[in-house]
Amino acid sequence: MATLDNKSATAEISELISSTSISKVEDVLKVRSVVLTGNGSYDLIKVIEWPLMAKCAEHEVRVAVEFCGVNFADVYHMKGNVLQWPVPYVLGLESAGKVTQVGSAVRNLHVGDRVVCYCPNEAGMFRESVVVPSTHCFVIPGDICTKVACTLIANYLSAYFAFFSFGNLRSGQTVLIHSAAGGVGWAATQLAASVVGNVRVLGTASENKHHDIVTNGVTEAFTYENYSTHILDAEVDIVIDNIGGDNVKKSVDLLKPFGRVILTGVNCVVQEDESKVAKAFESIASSVVPMQELVMGNKSVCGLHLGTLLRDNPKTFHTAVEQIFSLCQQGLIEPRIHAVFPLSKASEAIKLLAERKNIGKVLLKVE
């Protein structure tokens, strides 16, 4: 794992940019970007010029970015919990802006369209300008502003698929939402409380966030320390579990018959101690799924990953995005933006999420 110090990182990056395999200088732009140059320290996130192809391929579009959405996945990447790509690479899974160039085979997007770009399998979205496969772009309806649209994909889609594709959430049921003040938790609370309605929403968060999550629709707020002593076994229909690890067993205990735990993350791997960086995938693989309890209790465990869904089932994904845009237009969901940082302060934004200080979405803005 590369853990370059500041100076050598800068030198190495300059070299890497100059030695790019793209031979013709006119084919390459240099675009201000948030580059991860090593794992485990916020100092290794650099905001620098980084190469980008000047001409997009036939199925791609170029987008001038206005806002970027910060996700917990960015924390995993920074810490080294997920080692998907060799450093250095450009961070960020989502951004939003205006289409400025369209590949020759793209029919559904046009220059001037406002779009959200979501690239969970490629990253590279935290920069002034991005080139994205057209299938990963979603045209923003006229009455939703670009900033709000940039909060609607990763978080609301996770909540949407959890409750509607897996959970079959219905009025009269009880749900438990962990990290109810986080991006996914905030979205999930609204889907349960406003879209379905008549749902008992149990939510966990630090105590200082309880007032806010209750305002958002949580009916009973708990801390991570006390929730399992207050909620009874066989009380919950759906648990959205972004903690993973040992918590999966706890979540299963709380389920009613035909209840479901939907695993959306493994935040338990984010440790304070950098010397013991846990790997997210290894932690998922070794999560304790109490199979006998599933069988004897008529329970289920579901895994959710937006990246593979968008890659393998783009139509399902696009239909869900349209639903979310429509719910936003109807005023049934109202994203909360915790803070907007300039692109140059991306590392501060990621730190804020890692320290779980946010309530709702954190954005970056291209100055």
Place this chain on the structure above:
Amino acid sequence: MATLDNKSATAEISELISSTSISKVEDVLKVRSVVLTGNGSYDLIKVIEWPLMAKCAEHEVRVAVEFCGVNFADVYHMKGNVLQWPVPYVLGLESAGKVTQVGSAVRNLHVGDRVVCYCPNEAGMFRESVVVPSTHCFVIPGDICTKVACTLIANYLSAYFAFFSFGNLRSGQTVLIHSAAGGVGWAATQLAASVVGNVRVLGTASENKHHDIVTNGVTEAFTYENYSTHILDAEVDIVIDNIGGDNVKKSVDLLKPFGRVILTGVNCVVQEDESKVAKAFESIASSVVPMQELVMGNKSVCGLHLGTLLRDNPKTFHTAVEQIFSLCQQGLIEPRIHAVFPLSKASEAIKLLAERKNIGKVLLKVE
């Protein structure tokens, strides 16, 4: 584990009956019953007189049995895969007949009612007369005969909860049903093909049963040996898996995004070699659930157990039984009875299931 030989078993049972803790002789009847006197051999299944309380308790009813339904659970009990109760005990989870006595607190059942009795948590149903909690009895509608009613509970309810409570089965989907010629498989095929309709039904069975399962609604028949080479990964919405063990991983591989494996049994524990009797619960506990595949593939694993459901959620269970009776009345499901054995040949009936020679339900008849 008791493995008495024939003679000593008989002697011990006589002693046990005579030394019953019920002191007043007039309180005890002796009723012809199928008694398991030890594990691992069909010889240890004895059809003998066995004590039964003469007067049922306030929430119980007595039923004069006409038919009993044989289930794979009886095989587990005989083999010793499930050691729920110390031997000797009366085998059997379901029977059907006429109510002959009603406890003082029972309001919903009357002498003369025809009922199916289902006691997955107590067994004791293979006998001429049974005493059953009233919550475990289901009144048979007038136009369904007692024999047919005795095929409708364990098998059809398993299929019903798998597809409708867990699976959310819809027209246009693809399901894989293991043991499509067995009791649950036969029922599940009908629910998919006749009740939902426009469902692609993949089914496994021995080759000599393929004609029959196709007649029942299976659209593509496979053997256990070749199914995984013919069915593609990401092709199936719901797998009903009664094999368990290593097969769970195979089943998960075949799922589409948002697909579900529903674990209804662990038939893999039924070994030919009696010296290596695997325990069903241990095998469930150690089943390989590929958690990372669940997450990366947007998949889920569900456990189904009718016993705990009936105990903890009788209302849910009773509602489902009414649905099944109604589907039968409408002619949308048509149980197939493979064979009817006299009570005295219970061990032959259980052996037939263990050797997987049946197509559809096997019943016992009180002579």
